[in-house]
Amino acid sequence: MPAKKTAKKADIKDLVIRVCVGTGGLAAGSQEVMDEFGSQLKSHGIKAEIVKKCVNKTGCRGFCAKDVLADVILNDKSETYQLLTPEMVSRIVEEHIVNGSPVKEWLVGPEYHAFHDKQTKILLKQCGHIDPEDIDAYIKIGGYEGARKIFSLEPSEVIEEIRASGLRGRGGAGFLTGLKWELCSKAEGSPKYIICNADEGDPGAFMDRSVIEGNPHSVIEGMVIGGYAIGANYGYVYIRAEYPLAIQRLKIAISDARKKGFLGENIFKTKFDFDIKIKEGAGAFICGEETALIASIEGKRGMPRAKPPFPAHKGLWGKPTVINNVETLSTLPTIITQGAKWFSSIGTEKSKGTKVFAITGKIKNTGLIEVPMGMSLREIVYDIGGGCEKNCALKAVQTGGPSGGCIPASHIDMPVDYESLMAIGSMMGSGGMVVMDDTTCMVDMAKFFLSFTQNESCGKCTPCRIGTKRMLEILTRITNGKGREGDIELLLELGNSIKLTSLCGLGMSAPNPVLSTIRFFRDEYEAHIRDGICPAAVCKALRIYTVSVELCKMCGKCFKACPSAAIAWEKKQPAKIDKGKCIKCGACYEACPFNAIL
Amino acid sequence: MKHARLMQYCSEYWEEALSENKIKITINGIETLCDRDDTILKVAKKIGVKIPHLCNDKRLEPYGGCRLCIVEVKGVPRPLPACTTPATENMEIITDNDSIRKLRANLIELLLSNHPNDCMRCERTGDCKLQNLSYEYGVDGSRFEGEKWDLPIREDNPFISYEPNKCILCGRCTRICNEVVMAGTIELTGRGFNSMPDTAFKKPRTLENCEFCGQCVSTCPTGALTDRKGRGKGRSYDLKKIKTTCSYCGTGCNFYLNVRDGKVVKVTSDTDAPVNQGNLCIKGRYGYDFIHSEDRIKTPLIKIGDKFVEAAWDEALDLIAEKFSSLMKKHGNESVGAFSSSRCTNEENFLLSKFVRTVFRSNNVDNCARV
């Protein structure tokens, strides 16, 4: 405990501390850091209510690798600390806040700025700045202005504005939002519904979670706008039960919005009623598909059904329904306030605005980024992402998660938009982006994604239920060194036929990771099958462990580590591995301190 | 011949269309008219174009699960399922070409890759949609080895045998149970490769949870669900099918008695039956044992003293006539009447009523079916 000094009230008049408390931040201990800031400030004699005002929580700012992140803004000068722990707080309070000199060695480095500078933040702009549990904070920065504005317009004018903006759905398929709304608004039947799809299930994608955790009111405002435009008085948010923090923040936000008269009857003092209900998912990826999602809200098994009829005509309870993604909805308020023209000036001719991506894999700066559509993959990977980890060579980037495909390094200069991705056999998907370097085995990667979709297949249609299973079995046999001549052709034939005959988007896109890796990395498949080699040395079954006599220091560690007594070793003798007994577990490889096991 | 018939059909249709608001579509080059919401499959069937299908049953809502019914539609980049896709104005459809056949063959291969393929001893051989398709497309499942279901046969009740290994998950049984019978006995359970139709908690079927109407058996396209009582008593092609009307109640359901060597061995649905479209209840489908019962009375019996004694028809009818006549003579016509059974046909009931009114000259005639 530092000696108690009394900071003058004047010193802290302009102090704001913002601690990132997204799921990533919380896991890294941001709540403790925040509490520590509070108690440290109090121990410096600052009144509790002032402390409460100046220590704020914010949503995720995207750079989760460096959590806990916190801004200390003193007299309008902002400094950002990274990798904070509660122990570090007292020194920051002491030196920075009380004495005015920031703790230099704990501040974020140039990569933090590089990460942020190239981004164009529309959606994520407020996420790292405002307290997601404070509706007034949202209102202060212009929140709910969009919702207020639309009531001076006719619903058809609102739809026209969204159409003019060129906004396309961010949930995967990229359908024009304005067009979808128009279909629904013209459909006969009442009541109508608007559903926010927050069932984000792609492994590695967490943009929807971040938006709801960081700025839940923008989603609510988006739903109000959509509801008014299509004439729906009811909205549902279908959200994964695995996102407890997002659910909690959304609940708070909905109840605050009701208190302000932004939800409920006669919202914004107009004649329009609109309210939102939260429906929690029960653990099925397929419920992200719109017709399965509707079945799930109705309490049934989440199995997709044939379209047409489209939900815009026959959706929830057979009534006209619009389903939009979280990102799509939370972009709406800005489009309304800033205008369609402004929005459509960002991005490319057919893909407007910005898109949020979650970049992970073998890349230096992992996290959540927002860039204008059409930015080149190179800029994303190298300028924002900082290039590959350990400066390995980039091999490919997988976009669109398990529904997408890979883009080889040779296409790194391609623009990232709906059409270009489609053309190369991948897709935008929800925005997952996995960077792979030469230590990644493409066959193994394809297997990983396919095993996810196979496991999540609902089982309704033949190609997806049995076809993905058979493809996975073939891939497994290839990675186990039991691949056969003709397996690649079989995979291609099966993959194409699954794509063409499946009922829903899951089956239609499940073969993509396999087909695109065969397209660009066929030699890797062939190496597995013909030569029994995994070029990236990932597939364990294909490895042949040997001891390098030059490197072996005869310590015997591998001998002790081997679980199947396949290693012969005596003191002062290099170890030897018996191929027959080796079970290829890699224990010796891990155990050797001298990298002598090859 | 067939074509000429089709042309005639089409021209009739054209005329009909001029008065109503029909839409025009083309299937395999044949122009036809249909209602706006008709599915492609329905229209194709009407004009005699065959499209293979497994999960479709006209008694049920379209499902779109098996994908066998895919067809090409001009201007659409991917094949569409005929069973769920509604016809739209000027749609041009091709139901059969090399690429479609190849895709269908793949689907059949996949189904067979998780199938026991023991047609030799299967109850449904010769009457199995899957087997027929395998024959027609010349494929088996051998290109895809891998996990296969290996589940025991379930014979936990007297009427319905269930061999899950033969199930192709078309969902027809569960849908008929819920959509038509509304019994909710079975439902799809599990997910993905491991989903299968079953009862709650895989409990045996009993009278508490099952109607034993056998509707699920009637719709199953494979040997997964079969009538247990008929098992081993003859394949479909061994059995003579005699169409008849059910004698249990007055509804008038039709079905086929399946007869071998003069014995009824099972009852199968007649899906074209006007009254019941193939739907039946437990009595109609499984209550046929009485036909060959030892206890069945086949001649009239006359009570002499305490005992019933077999008699000839003439003898019995003479006795009845004599007794009725003497009763009427003694107590008047109003003293007699007749009561007929709703298990009789309409014609028989009409006859009886006529008989009572003209011969007895009485209005005392009634029927048990006055619910």
Added chain:
Amino acid sequence: MPQPVLKGESMTDKRCEEVLEKHQKEKGNIISLLQNIQEVFGYIPEDTVFWFSRELNIPASSFYGVATFYAQFYLKPRGKNIITACCGTACHVKGSGPIINKIREELKLPEGETTSKDGKFTVESVACVGACSIAPVFIGNKKVFGKMTIEKASEMLKGIDKGKGA
């Protein structure tokens, strides 16, 4: 024979009625009802499904179909403590099998069951956890136990029981 009524002690189980009341107030559906049941009981007891099926006149198979579709629902009680055995090649070769048997024996798990009768333990297995050098590997409540032996397994069980059992 299925038991469509709540039997024995649970007949008097007020919890079901409370769940029912909540369900009717919220105008819920099968999924939300199952979620509520699981919240109260920790899993979906068979009896409760038949009970609700009767009360609400919804076929039990509809509940079962939904409960087996979604990954969130458990049809068997899971133990307070979860023991996960690694079934990778290395662990298998190093003798995880006999250890699993020993653990199952100590917990008196009959064939095909994964959770002990007193509900304290659930024993599950996973594919290789990637810690082959310390095989056989067991995970007890997320803590990794390496180089497991039959003796250490008993200790682990006891330790976990003491730590969390109360």
